[in-house]
Amino acid sequence: MDIAKLSDKIVTGDRRALARAITLVESSRADHREQAAELIEALSRKTDAQAVRIGLSGTPGVGKSTFIESFGMMLTGQGLRVAVLAVDPSSARSGGSILGDKTRMEQLSRDPNAFIRPSPSGTHLGGVARRSREAVALCEAAGFDVILIETVGVGQSETVVAEMSDLFILLLAPAGGDELQGVKRGIMEMADIILVNKADGDLKPTAMRTCADYAGALRLLRKRPYDPEGFPKAMTVSALEQDGLSKAWEEMNTLVDWRRETGHFADRRAEQARYWFEEEVRQALLAQLRTGQARAALDRIGQRVAQGQTTPSKAAAQLLQDLHISSE
Ligand SMILES: Nc1nc2c(ncn2[C@@H]2O[C@H](COP(=O)(O)OP(=O)(O)OP(=O)(O)O)[C@@H](O)[C@H]2O)c(=O)[nH]1
Ligand SMILES: [Mg+2]
Numbered sequence: 520m521d522i523a524k525l526s527d528k529i530v531t532g533d534r535r536a537l538a539r540a541i542t543l544v545e546s547s548r549a550d551h552r553e554q555a556a557e558l559i560e561a562l563s564r565k566t567d568a569q570a571v572r573i574g575l576s577g578t579p580g581v582g583k584s585t586f587i588e589s590f591g592m593m594l595t596g597q598g599l600r601v602a603v604l605a606v607d608p609s610s611a612r613s614g615g616s617i618l619g620d621k622t623r624m625e626q627l628s629r630d631p632n633a634f635i636r637p638s639p640s641g642t643h644l645g646g647v648a649r650r651s652r653e654a655v656a657l658c659e660a661a662g663f664d665v666i667l668i669e670t671v672g673v674g675q676s677e678t679v680v681a682e683m684s685d686l687f688i689l690l691l692a693p694a695g696g697d698e699l700q701g702v703k704r705g706i707m708e709m710a711d712i713i714l715v716n717k718a719d720g721d722l723k724p725t726a727m728r729t730c731a732d733y734a735g736a737l738r739l740l741r742k743r744p745y746d747p748e749g750f751p752k753a754m755t756v757s758a759l760e761q762d763g764l765s766k767a768w769e770e771m772n773t774l775v776d777w778r779r780e781t782g783h784f785a786d787r788r789a790e791q792a793r794y795w796f797e798e799e800v801r802q803a804l805l806a807q808l809r810t811g812q813a814r815a816a817l818d819r820i821g822q823r824v825a826q827g828q829t830t831p832s833k834a835a836a837q838l839l840q841d842l843h844i845s846s847e
Contacts, residue, residue, distance in 0.1 A: 562657070571666070572655060587669060589759075591630070591633055600665070605651075606676055683791065690716050693728075731753075
């Protein structure tokens with residue numbers, strides 16, 4: 520594959536080239552990994568195009584696909600180019616794909632200004648994260664204005680998505696009672712905007728109450744340095760009736776503009792780059808432990824630990840030293 524040619528095509532916005540490039544970054548073959556790294560690097564030198572990356576998380580059935588369809592159509596209607604990617608640990612969805620969702624994103628998937636990429640069926644979150652992150656970089660280089668990164672709110676995928684997004688949106692459903700739908704504090708703390716969806720018909724009053732509850736809960740959180748007054752905030756929307764979407768977009772822009780002006784936007788991206796660098800090292804070290812020399816050493820020394828010939832801590836220190844990754 521001619522990487523230089525491929526990168527040329529991507530920056531001109533060639534969708535076929537983009538799709539091929541994403542397939543390349545999704546591959547786990549060693550030669551493909553190398554080419555992918557080369558491509559990403561080439562693109563970063565070629566263009567400084569910057570999209571707004573919006574992470575979107577919500578439990579199954581909350582309306583993510585419906586929201587992306589409505590919100591995406593609104594954005595393309597304004598002349599913006601929109602890419603939709605998904606981050607799904609393989610356990611989250613059988614086959615792991617928003618392809619089936621194309622029925623819910625029927626209009627958007629046919630829109631020439633939209634690009635929808637189903638999530639690869641990944642093995643583990645680490646691999647999925649890297650591929651998604653690189654897909655985001657590719658879409659950005661291809662000149663998309665907005666990149667929506669969807670994830671089903673299970674386990675750790677929210678953190679993965681938040682760490683590759685400029686804005687993190689939490690989509691919630693109207694809920695009776697005063698319990699906050701078991702949304703974990705850590706997830707709340709990541710949210711820039713909470714959207715209570717399905718604020719229509721019979722559900723509207725409940726949605727408004729739920730929204731007020733979350734607004735209250737957000738006020739109780741520690742103030743973050745990268746938020747202006749009034750953020751993070753909770754709002755109601757109806758993805759189905761396309762209500763509140765332009766207001767939500769307005770608020771997103773207010774936040775992004777403020778962060779750009781104050782330097783927080785660039786700072787966060789720099790921090791994210793560092794986070795992913797460390798994450799890659801972590802993953803590589805873990806991979807080493809699964810194979811080859813380290814695996815053999817683990818088995819060998821593990822047996823001695825099991826037989827009581829040495830202690831777990833002492834054996835661990837010894838092993839790390841043998842592998843030359845000990846800090847001493
Ligand atoms: N009343 C109402 N129903 C909605 C709204 N948005 C989505 N729904 C309905 O909620 C159901 C689930 O919507 P989806 O968009 O598939 O939800 P999702 O979050 O993508 O679900 P998964 O892909 O399974 O995680 C569908 O029946 C939608 O029609 C809304 O704004 N109002
Ligand atoms: Mg969906």
